[in-house]
Amino acid sequence: MTGTTISAVEAGLGPSGLYGVPLVGEGHPLGKKDFTSDQEVRWCPGCGDYAVLAAVQSFLPELGLRRENIVFVSGIGCSSRFPYYLDTYGMHSIHGRAPAIASGIAVSRPDLSVWVVTGDGDALSIGGNHIAHALRRNINITILLFNNRIYGLTKGQYSPTSEAGKITKSTPMGSLDTPFNPVSFAIGSEATFVARALDSDRKQLTAVLRAAAEHRGASFVEIYQNCPIFNDGAFDPLKSPDTRDEQMIRLEHGQPIRWGEQGRHGLGRDPRSGQLVSVEVADVGEEALVVHDDHNEDPAYAFALSRLSDPPIGRTPVGVFRSVRRPTYDDMAREQVAHAQSTQGPGDLAQLFAGKDSWTVD
Amino acid sequence: MTGTTISAVEAGLGPSGLYGVPLVGEGHPLGKKDFTSDQEVRWCPGCGDYAVLAAVQSFLPELGLRRENIVFVSGIGCSSRFPYYLDTYGMHSIHGRAPAIASGIAVSRPDLSVWVVTGDGDALSIGGNHIAHALRRNINITILLFNNRIYGLTKGQYSPTSEAGKITKSTPMGSLDTPFNPVSFAIGSEATFVARALDSDRKQLTAVLRAAAEHRGASFVEIYQNCPIFNDGAFDPLKSPDTRDEQMIRLEHGQPIRWGEQGRHGLGRDPRSGQLVSVEVADVGEEALVVHDDHNEDPAYAFALSRLSDPPIGRTPVGVFRSVRRPTYDDMAREQVAHAQSTQGPGDLAQLFAGKDSWTVD
Amino acid sequence: MLKQTQQLHRVVIRLAGDSGDGMQLTGDRFTAESAVLGNDLSTLPNYPAEIRAPAGTLPGVSSFQVHFADHDVLTPGDAPDVLVAMNPAGLKANLRDLRHGGDVIVDTDEFTKRNLARVGYETNPLEDGSLDGYQVHKVALTSLTVAALEGHEITKKEAERAKNMFALGLLSWLYSRPVEGTEAFLRAKFAARPEILDANLTAFRAGWSYGETTEDFAVIYQVQPAPMPPGTYRNINGNTALAYGLMAAAARCGLPLFLGSYPITPASDVLHELSKHKRFGVLTFQAEDEIAGVGAALGASYAGALGVTTTSGPGVALKTETIGLAVTLELPLIICDVQRGGPSTGLPTKTEQADLLQVMYGRNGEAPVPVLAARSPADCFDVAIEAARIATAYRTPVFVLTDGYLANGSEPWRIPVIEELPALQVSFATEPNGANGEFLPYLRDPQTLARPWAVPGTPGLEHRIGGIEKADGSGNISYDPANHDHMVRVRAEKVERIAESIPPLEVADPDGDARVLVLGWGSTYGPIAAACRNLREEGVHVAQAHLRHLNPFPSNTGEVLSRYDRVVVPEMNLGQLSLMLRARYLVDVAGFNRVRGLPFTSTELADHLRTVVKEVAGA
Amino acid sequence: MLKQTQQLHRVVIRLAGDSGDGMQLTGDRFTAESAVLGNDLSTLPNYPAEIRAPAGTLPGVSSFQVHFADHDVLTPGDAPDVLVAMNPAGLKANLRDLRHGGDVIVDTDEFTKRNLARVGYETNPLEDGSLDGYQVHKVALTSLTVAALEGHEITKKEAERAKNMFALGLLSWLYSRPVEGTEAFLRAKFAARPEILDANLTAFRAGWSYGETTEDFAVIYQVQPAPMPPGTYRNINGNTALAYGLMAAAARCGLPLFLGSYPITPASDVLHELSKHKRFGVLTFQAEDEIAGVGAALGASYAGALGVTTTSGPGVALKTETIGLAVTLELPLIICDVQRGGPSTGLPTKTEQADLLQVMYGRNGEAPVPVLAARSPADCFDVAIEAARIATAYRTPVFVLTDGYLANGSEPWRIPVIEELPALQVSFATEPNGANGEFLPYLRDPQTLARPWAVPGTPGLEHRIGGIEKADGSGNISYDPANHDHMVRVRAEKVERIAESIPPLEVADPDGDARVLVLGWGSTYGPIAAACRNLREEGVHVAQAHLRHLNPFPSNTGEVLSRYDRVVVPEMNLGQLSLMLRARYLVDVAGFNRVRGLPFTSTELADHLRTVVKEVAGA
Ligand SMILES: Cc1ncc(C[n+]2csc(CCOP(=O)(O)OP(=O)(O)O)c2C)c(N)n1
Numbered sequence A, B: 001m002t003g004t005t006i007s008a009v010e011a012g013l014g015p016s017g018l019y020g021v022p023l024v025g026e027g028h029p030l031g032k033k034d035f036t037s038d039q040e041v042r043w044c045p046g047c048g049d050y051a052v053l054a055a056v057q058s059f060l061p062e063l064g065l066r067r068e069n070i071v072f073v074s075g076i077g078c079s080s081r082f083p084y085y086l087d088t089y090g091m092h093s094i095h096g097r098a099p100a101i102a103s104g105i106a107v108s109r110p111d112l113s114v115w116v117v118t119g120d121g122d123a124l125s126i127g128g129n130h131i132a133h134a135l136r137r138n139i140n141i142t143i144l145l146f147n148n149r150i151y152g153l154t155k156g157q158y159s160p161t162s163e164a165g166k167i168t169k170s171t172p173m174g175s176l177d178t179p180f181n182p183v184s185f186a187i188g189s190e191a192t193f194v195a196r197a198l199d200s201d202r203k204q205l206t207a208v209l210r211a212a213a214e215h216r217g218a219s220f221v222e223i224y225q226n227c228p229i230f231n232d233g234a235f236d237p238l239k240s241p242d243t244r245d246e247q248m249i250r251l252e253h254g255q256p257i258r259w260g261e262q263g264r265h266g267l268g269r270d271p272r273s274g275q276l277v278s279v280e281v282a283d284v285g286e287e288a289l290v291v292h293d294d295h296n297e298d299p300a301y302a303f304a305l306s307r308l309s310d311p312p313i314g315r316t317p318v319g320v321f322r323s324v325r326r327p328t329y330d331d332m333a334r335e336q337v338a339h340a341q342s343t344q345g346p347g348d349l350a351q352l353f354a355g356k357d358s359w360t361v362d
Numbered sequence C, D: 001m002l003k004q005t006q007q008l009h010r011v012v013i014r015l016a017g018d019s020g021d022g023m024q025l026t027g028d029r030f031t032a033e034s035a036v037l038g039n040d041l042s043t044l045p046n047y048p049a050e051i052r053a054p055a056g057t058l059p060g061v062s063s064f065q066v067h068f069a070d071h072d073v074l075t076p077g078d079a080p081d082v083l084v085a086m087n088p089a090g091l092k093a094n095l096r097d098l099r100h101g102g103d104v105i106v107d108t109d110e111f112t113k114r115n116l117a118r119v120g121y122e123t124n125p126l127e128d129g130s131l132d133g134y135q136v137h138k139v140a141l142t143s144l145t146v147a148a149l150e151g152h153e154i155t156k157k158e159a160e161r162a163k164n165m166f167a168l169g170l171l172s173w174l175y176s177r178p179v180e181g182t183e184a185f186l187r188a189k190f191a192a193r194p195e196i197l198d199a200n201l202t203a204f205r206a207g208w209s210y211g212e213t214t215e216d217f218a219v220i221y222q223v224q225p226a227p228m229p230p231g232t233y234r235n236i237n238g239n240t241a242l243a244y245g246l247m248a249a250a251a252r253c254g255l256p257l258f259l260g261s262y263p264i265t266p267a268s269d270v271l272h273e274l275s276k277h278k279r280f281g282v283l284t285f286q287a288e289d290e291i292a293g294v295g296a297a298l299g300a301s302y303a304g305a306l307g308v309t310t311t312s313g314p315g316v317a318l319k320t321e322t323i324g325l326a327v328t329l330e331l332p333l334i335i336c337d338v339q340r341g342g343p344s345t346g347l348p349t350k351t352e353q354a355d356l357l358q359v360m361y362g363r364n365g366e367a368p369v370p371v372l373a374a375r376s377p378a379d380c381f382d383v384a385i386e387a388a389r390i391a392t393a394y395r396t397p398v399f400v401l402t403d404g405y406l407a408n409g410s411e412p413w414r415i416p417v418i419e420e421l422p423a424l425q426v427s428f429a430t431e432p433n434g435a436n437g438e439f440l441p442y443l444r445d446p447q448t449l450a451r452p453w454a455v456p457g458t459p460g461l462e463h464r465i466g467g468i469e470k471a472d473g474s475g476n477i478s479y480d481p482a483n484h485d486h487m488v489r490v491r492a493e494k495v496e497r498i499a500e501s502i503p504p505l506e507v508a509d510p511d512g513d514a515r516v517l518v519l520g521w522g523s524t525y526g527p528i529a530a531a532c533r534n535l536r537e538e539g540v541h542v543a544q545a546h547l548r549h550l551n552p553f554p555s556n557t558g559e560v561l562s563r564y565d566r567v568v569v570p571e572m573n574l575g576q577l578s579l580m581l582r583a584r585y586l587v588d589v590a591g592f593n594r595v596r597g598l599p600f601t602s603t604e605l606a607d608h609l610r611t612v613v614k615e616v617a618g619a
C-alpha cells in the first residue's frame, strides 16, 4: 500500500510469517513506548491481561516491523480491549468474529502483520467456527487466545473451557459440559502452529510469541490468563513455586520431554499401546524419553501431547506443540491472481463485458 | 409425555442411547414401510442419499421404538431433505442449526430418540460450531453427516471437506483450503462416539447405525455419500472391486487392524516414534498388529487412526473409531432438576416470589 | 443530642463511588429498608461497562439512585436531593444533576491531592467554593470506619471496605429507616466469615451513631408509608420480574419452562435467575451463541415445552434467521430483548429503545411477529405472562421488549396470587384432524388461525415441517404461487387477529378536555406519567396513553389518535414507534427523541409538553 | 416446400420440460440468436428448488420464457404465444398460462400412458380435445432425433438427450433466427467430445430441416430488429451485470475488489462469476458462513479494498450484526441481497421483494444504511456502480437489492465505455488532521460528514476503532450521553445527506394530466412500464415513477407524491415500500400486492390501474 523500504525478505528473514511486511529503517528502532497508546488501561487490578499486554508491548519492537503495518483485531470480552492499548492499527470488532475480519485483512494485504486477540468465550463459544476455519485455511494471522476459563466481561458465567462442575452465576449446581481443550481443538482443525503460554511467565510467553509471529500461516497461541475477579487462581498450580515444577511440562523442540524437580519425570511411550505415559527418568534413562518434535507432520503426535493436560489444571505442557509448514490461503490466493495475470494478461474490462455474443447497432 | 408402556430399560436394554424411549408392544413389530412417508423422494437419479435412506428405513424397525417417539431434525442441503421421507416426527430446519434445535428437543424429552441429518456444508461449514459443542456436551443425539464433499443443493461449490485444489464453480483455479477431516474434527471436539460408513455398503452402514443408536450421548457418524451430479465417484476407490480391498480399513473392536487381499496389510506402531504405520502381516506377524479398541479412553488413539485417511480418498478406515462412556448433558440436566426437587422439594412460586424482604399492606 | 424531626413527602438520593465501593449493594439495602417501611419507590443503578474500571477515575464511577415517597412514585427522580459522593470522581460525575440547594455528603478522606488530580480538579471543590449552592456534609467516612473497627481481626483494607456500611448506617439514621432487614441481610451474606460480618455490623451501627452524635446533621427526616392497595409487596427489578413472569406463565400453561440463552448485558441476569430454579422444573441451557440459544428454545417448544430465549439487541440480530423459521413453523416461542444502547456494541450498560424496528421488521421475507413491551420493572412480570398467552394460543414467536433501565431499576411489586393469574389453557393435538383420518399439521383454528401443536410422542400424528413454504392444511412442501400468496397473508392475518384478544388502548385524561395526547411505549412510562401529573398539577391539560402491544396495536389505536389535535411520542430512539404509527394511521405524530443511554427526566418531558400544549392552544 | 413468411412485432415463447431436458440451455441459445438478430428481448427462467426432481413429475418441470420483439421490450411477457412442451408434465404445468389460440409444440413420444399417469392426466390431452382452443403441433421429437442420429457412435441415451437441439433447430427455423452463434457455441462447449458435438449439430440441423419439410408448419415468422441506440450490445442477466458492475466500480475507484461470500440461491452466480476474474485482481473468498463472508469483506474494506458481500434474504439475516458494526465503524461496504421468496427458507428459487424492511431496519440500535434497488437485469450494473460511489464517498455500508427474477432474467445491454462511467474518486487519509498533529479518525468532512479512511500501512495514522460508541472526532470510546445522542443523529444525517447527491425522482406522464401515479421499485419496473404503456395506448392516463434510491429517497419524492390524487405502489410483498412512504410523507398510498414468487404480469397491473383511474375520475 505505502512505500516499502526494507521488507523482511530483503532483510534476509526468508519466507516467515513477516515476509512482505516493511521494516523500520536501520537506526530507528522502536521501543515499548512506541507501542503504547494514550488510552488508559481499564482492566481490573491484578488481571492477567496486564502481564500479557506488557509482554506484547515489549516484544513487538523486536520484530523490527513498522508500527503502521501491524494490525490487531479483537472480538468482545475483557481481553478484546487489548487493541486499544497498542499504538498500532486496531479494531475492536464484535463477539467471535475477529478471525473472519482478520482473514479479509490478511488476504487483501500481504504487507500487514495481522494479529487476533480473543478470549475463551469469544474464540471457542460464539467464534469457534471462525477459529477452526481460519486454522484449516492457514491464513497468515497470529491468534492470541486469552483463556481465563470464564466469561469475564459479562461477569462470570462458565465458558467452554471451564472445568466440568463449575459453579457460576449461570450454573449454580455446576456446569455439565466437558470443556474444550483448545490445543486439541486447534489440532483437530488442521492447525499448522499451536502453542500454549502462561500470562505470568514473561520469558516463556515471549518465546512463544516469537515463534508464532515467525510462523507463516495461522498461529494459534493459547495463553492461560488469570481473572482475579471471577476465576481467581485458575492456573495457580502452574504458578505456585510449590507445584509448578511438578505440573508444568515445558516443550522444547529437539529436547527430550522432562519435567519435575531436576527433570526427574519424563515422557515415554507404552511400547504396547503406543500411548504417551509419564515415566521416571531414573528408571528408564533419558534415551527412552520422547524427544519433542514440533515439526512432526503427523498431527497425531501433537494431539497426543495435548491430552496430557489433566483437568481442571494439573500436569500441563506449555510451549510449541506443533509448527509445520503448509502454504497459506492468502499467499495462494494472491498467487492465483498473479498467475492469472501472467498467463492471461491483465484483464480488459471492455473485452470481458462484450463476451462472445455481442452485436453492434450503428 | 404420552403414556409409555414398555420402555427400553424395562425391556432390559440398559442405559443405552435409547433408554427411556418407549417401545412398540410385543407382537406389533414395525417394518420398513411403517417408516416410509407418503412424500415423493426428490433426489437426483443415482444419488447416494437413496441408499442411506433405504438403509435407515430398514434399520429403524430393528430398534423396536415407537415411531412417534423418533424425531429427525435436519438443516439445509440435499441430504437435509431426509426427514420428509421418514414417517416419524421430523423437522427440516435452517442451514447449520439442526444440532442446536436437536439439543433443545433432547434436553426437554428423555422419551425421544433424536437424530440429526446434515451435510458436509451444513455440518462443517456454517454449522461447525454447533456440531462441536453438541459433541463436547455429549447431548444424546445421533448425528448423520452425509459427506459428499461438495455443496449439492447450491449446485456444486467446494465444501470444507473437498480436497485441496478442487475445481468448482466458485474455485475455477482450484480450492486453496486444507479440508477438515470430520473424524479428527469430532475427536478434537471431545466426541464420545465417532464412526464412518459408506452409502453403498448397507451392511457396514447398518452396523454403524446400530452402534450409534445404542451409544448414549452424541454419536457422530460420517457417511461417505456419492453425488453423481457434482462430485461423481468421489469415493470410488472404496467402492470399486479393483481397489476397495487395498483402500478400505474396516475397524472392528477387539480385532487386529488388517486389510487388503486376505488381510495382508496390518496396522503396526513404529516402536521409536509410536506412530501408526502400515505393515505387511507376513513380515511382522499378527501379534505385532494394533488391536482395535474403540473404548480406549484416550482420544489420541482414535485421532491417530483418523489420520490414516490419505487425501483425497485413499486408504480409509471405516467403522467405529471411538465409543466411550461419559455422562450426557441432557441426563445430567434432568438429574439436576430431580436432585433439586428431591432435596428442596418442588418449588412454591408464592414463596419464591415473596423472597426475603416482603411486607404486607392491609 | 436531641434532633429535630421533619416530615418529607419524597426524597431522591444518589450514591456515587468507585466500582469497587459497593454502591449497588448499599443502594439495594437502603431501598429494601424503604420498601419495608412502606414507601413507594423507584431505583436507577448506573455502572460502567468495565468490570472494574481503574479506581478513582470518572469512567470507574458507579452510582445508584433511589426515589422514595409517601405517595405513588413513577420514576427514580430527575434530580437527586442528596448526593453521597465516596470520592472526587463520584462528586464530579454527579454534581451537575443535583437539585440546587441539595445535600452533598462526601468522604473527605478521599479528597486527596492525587485523587483530585486524577479527575481533573485543580483545586479542592470542598474548599474552593464550588459547592456553595449546596448543603455540604463533610464526613471522614473512611477514617471513621477504620477507627470504629479498631481491634477487629481484619486487615486495614477490609476495614476500609466497610465504609459503605458506615454510610448506609448514617443514611438509615438520617431518614429513620428500619435496620433489622439490613442486619439480617449481613448475617446471611457473611455467615461463613464471622469477622467480616462483625466488621460490617459494627460499621453500620457506627454510621447510625455518628448521625446521632455529630452536629452536622441537625434534622432527622421521616417519609411516611405510601398508601398502597392491600397485599403483600416486595421490591423487584425488571430482570427478576421477567424471570418470575416466565415461571408463572409456564406454571399457568402447565408446561415445563426451557430457556436457551447466551449471556449478554443487560439480559444475563434473567439467565442467572432462572438457572436457580431447577426445583421448579426450569431447564436453562447456556448455549454456544445466540443462534444456538434460540435454536434450542425452538427445539424445546417443538417438543412441547415453553421455549424462551433472552438477549439484547446484538443477540436479536443473530437470532433473526431462527425466528423466521419459528414464524413459518408456527410454534410458540418467547424472545426477550432487554434493549441497550446501539448500534453495534454501542453502550452495553446503558438503556435505549432502538430495537423496536429490528424486532418488527428484521427478518427476511414477510415474517410478522407480535411484539410486547413492559412499562416498569414490575410490569415485566405481567408482560411475560401475556407473551406466553399469545405464543401458546396463536402458535407464534412473540417478542418481549424491556430495556437496561427496567432490567436493573426496581420498584415495589404486589405479589400476585398465582391462582388469580390468567389461566393459560394449552392443548396439544392428540387426534388426527383430516377428513380421511390423516393428520393435517397446518389445518387452522377458524378463530385464531392457530395450527395444531402436535408434539413428538403422540401416536398417529407423525408429520414433517420445515422452513420451505408449505401447503396450508397438509403442511407439505408447496411451490404453488397461489398457496404462497395465501400463506403469506394467513400468517399476517393470524398476527392481526391477536388484536381481538387484547384490551383497548386506555387514555388517561382526567380533565377530559386535553387536546394533546402523549403516547409512549416501554420504560418511558414512568417519566411520561410523572410529567403529565406535574403538568396537571400546574393546570396544563394533557392526555396520556401507553402501548403495551406494539404488534398488533389495540384495535382502537387509530381512533384514539384521531381524537387529539397533537400526538407527542417520546422515545429513546429517533422515532421508531412514530414511524409505525404514521405508516399505519397517517397521523402526523410528533416525536420527542433523546438517545442518551439514559431515561428521560420528567422535567424535560413536562417542559416539552407544556410548549406543545401552548402551541396547540395558540393555533 | 415453399413456405409463407409472416412478419410479427413480438413473440413470447415458453420452453418447458424436465430438469434434465436442458430447457435453460435451449432458451439461452434461442435468446442469444434473437439478440444477435437485433430484437429487443427479456427472459424468465423458472426452475425447481431440487437439483433434479424426479423425471416426468410436475415439481420437476423446468421452464424458460423469452419475449422478443421489433420494439422496446419491458417484460418476459405475460402469456406465451408458443409453448414447447417436452413432456406431459411440461404441458400440464404451463398450459394455463398460454395465450388463447396460441401454439403448442409437443414431443408426442413422451405422451405415454405412464408419463400421463404420473402427472394425473387420465386421458391423453393430445387426443381428448382439451387442446382444442390451441394450434397443436405434434412432433415426435425424441424419435426424430434418434433417427437423425442413427449411425453416430453414441448411446441411445445420448442421442435422446440431443432432442433439445432438435427442438431448437425447429424453432430457429420457424422464427428465422441466425444459426451461426449456436453452432459456434456447440463447437466450443463440446470441443473435447467430438462425437457429442457431431450429434448435437446434426440434431440441430435436423430440427431446422424438419421445419422446412413438414407440412405441419406452413408459415415462417420474422421479427425485425428493434431500433436501439447505437452501440455494442450483449444479452445479460442480472447476476452477471451485478458482478460486472462491481468490477467496473472497483476499477473506477482504483481499488481492488474483494468479495466475501457464502453460496446461496439465487445469489451464488455472482460469486461464481467474480471468481473467474482473478486476472482483474478480483479476490473471492468463499467463507464458512454468511457472517464470515461479510466479516472478511469488512476486513478488506478496512484494509483499503472495495469490500463486497453477496447473499439472499436468509443470509442478510445472519449478516445483520456485522453490518451494524460497519455502520458504526463508518467504513465502505457493499451488501448485495438477491431477494427470494420468504420467510425462512421460503421459496428459494422464486422471486420476491420482501427484504426491503429487513435491510432498512433489521439491525439493533439506530443503524441507518443506504439502500438501492435495480430495476432490470442490465440495471444491476449501474446500481452496483452507484452503490460503490455512495459507499466510498460517505464511508458507509450500502445495500443493493435485486431479486431472483432480475438475477436470472436477461435483456440486451448496451456495453458501456469504461472511461465514460462515473469517475469514483477515492482518497485515503495520508496525514494527521488534528490541531496538535494527532490523527482524529472521526473528524468529518463538513459536506458529506464522511470520516477519513485511513488504511493500515499509513505512517502516523495508527488508530483504534470499534463497535462501542465513540467520541466524535477522536473516535475514543465514549459513554457520554450527549455524545451518544449526537453520534446517533450524525450517522442518520450522513445518510440523509446522500440525497443531495442523487437525481430527483423522474415522473413519466406523457399525457401530462394523469391523476394517478404508479410508483414502484426494483424488478417490478418492467411489468409496471408495460402496463402503463398499454393503458396509454388505450387512452388511460397514468403517471409512472420508479425509485432506485430507497434510502434516502430522492429529495423531491414527497413533492411528487403530493401532485397526484392517488398513488399506487405495486410490490411483490405485503406493502413494504408503502409503509416507508406512508410513514415519511403521510400519503395514503395504495399498495397492489401479490406474493406469489413470480413477477407481476403487465395485464394484471393494467387491469388494476384501469380500475383505479376510473375510480379517481369518478370521485
Ligand atoms: C453477539 C454478542 N453476544 C454476547 C455478547 C456478550 N459478551 C460480551 S463478552 C462475552 C464473553 C466474554 O468471555 P471471553 O471471550 O472469555 O472474554 P473475557 O471477558 O473472559 O476476556 C459475552 C458473552 C456480546 N457482546 N455480543
Ligand SMILES: Cc1ncc(C[n+]2csc(CCOP(=O)(O)OP(=O)(O)O)c2C)c(N)n1
Residues within 6 Å of the ligand: B076, B077, B078, B079, B080, B095, B118, B119, B120, B121, B122, B123, B146, B148, B150, B151, B152, B153, B154, B159, D262, D263, D264, D265, D290, D314, D315, D318, D345
Ligand atoms: C443461511 C443460509 N445460507 C446459505 C444457504 C444455501 N445453502 C443451502 S444448502 C447449502 C450447502 C449444502 O451443502 P451440504 O451441506 O454439503 O449438503 P448437500 O446438498 O451436499 O447434501 C447452502 C450453502 C441457505 N439455505 N441458508
Ligand code: SF4
Residues within 6 Å of the ligand: A042, A043, A044, A046, A047, A048, A049, A078, A079, A148, A152, A153, A226, A227, A228, A229, A230, C051, C052
Ligand atoms: S473481569 Fe477478570 S478478565 Fe476481566 S478485566 Fe477483570 S480480572 Fe480481567
Ligand code: SF4
Residues within 6 Å of the ligand: B042, B043, B044, B046, B047, B048, B049, B078, B079, B148, B152, B153, B226, B227, B228, B229, B230, D051, D052
Ligand atoms: S445434487 Fe448430488 S447430493 Fe444433491 S440430490 Fe443430486 S446427486 Fe444427490
Ligand SMILES: [Mg+2]
Residues within 6 Å of the ligand: A077, A119, A120, A121, A146, A147, A148, A149, A150, A151, A152, A159
Ligand atoms: Mg474468558
Ligand SMILES: [Mg+2]
Residues within 6 Å of the ligand: B077, B119, B120, B121, B146, B147, B148, B149, B150, B151, B152, B159
Ligand atoms: Mg454436501
